[in-house]
Amino acid sequence: GEVLVDRVQFSGNQGPTGGSALRITGGNKVTVRNCIFAFNSTGNGDGVAYASMAATDQGVYFINNTFTFGLHDDDPATSTTTSGLYINLNDDGTNQSRAYVANNLFWANETNDAWLGGVGTTYVYNNNFFFPEPPSDFSGGNLSVDPQLVQIGIDFTPGPGSPLIDQGHPQPTPPL
Secondary structure, three states: OEEEEEOOEEEOOEEOOOOOOEEEEOOOEEEEEOOEEEOOEEOOOEOOEEEEEOOOOOEEEEEOOEEEOOEEOOOOOOOOOEEEEEEEEOEOOOOEOEEEEEOOEEEOOOOEEEEEEEOOEEEEEOOEOOOOOOOOOEEEOOEOOOOOEEEOOOEEEEOOOOOOOOOOOOOOOOOO
């Protein structure tokens, strides 16, 4: 089926594994949009939002979300330790899952903002990363600038003069 998570604030969650705020394991097509992930902590460094998609799943779509002040308890941190979004894609030789990450704000997380791995196709467009942009198959329009929010931690709206204003696509369309 299709799952839509829209306009949810995930705040103050902690857990021993990835996905302490949101954990997705399959679901054919899962869309997470217009959500705030703030002040969450993951025990193993697999992201406060975790998605693992089977090869036969259509994909996972993260659009217009805010990931900030994500923490981890993975000691020592590795190259895949992520305190933001962690996506694992799978391929069975015939089918391949996809991830589309667009118009998201990643800011002030403890380690990597996003990790996109496994064997699948990834699209990363018009995001703002605090840490370097994760490797992907297709990308463009990504930034790494101070978002100049109205009041970080309380109001996640870009303030007047923010370099994020008018930088995303108003209706990002996932590739088919």
